[in-house]
Amino acid sequence: MRLTMGVRREWLLRCSDSYADSAVCEVSVSAGTVEIAGPEGPSFTLAGAQMREFRDALNAAIDQSDDDLHAP
Numbered sequence: 001m002r003l004t005m006g007v008r009r010e011w012l013l014r015c016s017d018s019y020a021d022s023a024v025c026e027v028s029v030s031a032g033t034v035e036i037a038g039p040e041g042p043s044f045t046l047a048g049a050q051m052r053e054f055r056d057a058l059n060a061a062i063d064q065s066d067d068d069l070h071a072p
Helices: 049-069
Strands: 010-016 022-030 033-037 044-046
Touching: 044 049
Parallel strands: none
Antiparallel strands: 010 022, 022 033, 033 044
Protein backbone atom coordinates (compact mmCIF):
# COMPACT_ATOMS: atom_id res chain seq x y z
CA MET A 1 0.00 0.00 0.00
CA ARG A 2 1.38 3.38 -0.98
CA LEU A 3 0.88 6.23 1.47
CA THR A 4 0.67 9.70 -0.01
CA MET A 5 1.93 12.73 1.91
CA GLY A 6 -0.83 15.15 2.78
CA VAL A 7 -3.57 12.51 2.98
CA ARG A 8 -5.68 13.13 6.05
CA ARG A 9 -5.56 10.19 8.47
CA GLU A 10 -6.84 11.70 11.73
CA TRP A 11 -9.93 13.68 12.68
CA LEU A 12 -10.45 15.24 16.10
CA LEU A 13 -14.09 15.82 16.96
CA ARG A 14 -15.81 17.60 19.79
CA CYS A 15 -17.85 15.26 21.95
CA SER A 16 -18.97 14.92 25.56
CA ASP A 17 -17.56 12.64 28.22
CA SER A 18 -19.69 10.56 30.58
CA TYR A 19 -20.11 13.61 32.82
CA ALA A 20 -21.49 15.69 29.89
CA ASP A 21 -18.33 17.81 29.92
CA SER A 22 -16.75 18.92 26.66
CA ALA A 23 -14.15 16.50 25.37
CA VAL A 24 -12.36 15.40 22.21
CA CYS A 25 -12.80 12.13 20.33
CA GLU A 26 -10.48 10.85 17.63
CA VAL A 27 -11.15 8.98 14.40
CA SER A 28 -8.08 7.74 12.54
CA VAL A 29 -7.17 5.50 9.62
CA SER A 30 -4.17 3.19 9.46
CA ALA A 31 -3.43 0.31 7.10
CA GLY A 32 -7.04 0.07 5.94
CA THR A 33 -8.66 0.02 9.36
CA VAL A 34 -10.55 2.75 11.19
CA GLU A 35 -9.86 3.39 14.87
CA ILE A 36 -12.25 5.36 17.08
CA ALA A 37 -11.16 6.64 20.48
CA GLY A 38 -13.37 8.35 22.99
CA PRO A 39 -12.19 10.75 25.67
CA GLU A 40 -12.23 8.31 28.59
CA GLY A 41 -11.53 4.80 27.52
CA PRO A 42 -9.89 2.43 25.14
CA SER A 43 -10.34 2.78 21.43
CA PHE A 44 -11.92 0.27 19.09
CA THR A 45 -11.02 -0.74 15.56
CA LEU A 46 -13.26 -1.44 12.58
CA ALA A 47 -12.15 -3.36 9.49
CA GLY A 48 -13.83 -4.59 6.32
CA ALA A 49 -17.60 -4.99 6.57
CA GLN A 50 -17.54 -3.69 10.15
CA MET A 51 -16.91 -0.17 8.81
CA ARG A 52 -19.99 -0.26 6.58
CA GLU A 53 -22.12 -1.75 9.38
CA PHE A 54 -20.94 0.95 11.79
CA ARG A 55 -21.67 3.69 9.25
CA ASP A 56 -25.15 2.27 8.58
CA ALA A 57 -25.90 2.08 12.31
CA LEU A 58 -24.57 5.59 12.94
CA ASN A 59 -26.59 7.01 10.03
CA ALA A 60 -29.75 5.27 11.30
CA ALA A 61 -29.14 6.63 14.82
CA ILE A 62 -28.60 10.14 13.46
CA ASP A 63 -31.84 9.92 11.46
CA GLN A 64 -33.73 8.72 14.55
CA SER A 65 -32.23 11.48 16.67
CA ASP A 66 -33.32 14.04 14.09
CA ASP A 67 -36.82 12.56 14.11
CA ASP A 68 -36.89 12.71 17.93
CA LEU A 69 -35.83 16.35 17.94
CA HIS A 70 -38.47 17.33 15.40
CA ALA A 71 -41.36 15.27 16.81
CA PRO A 72 -44.43 17.25 17.88
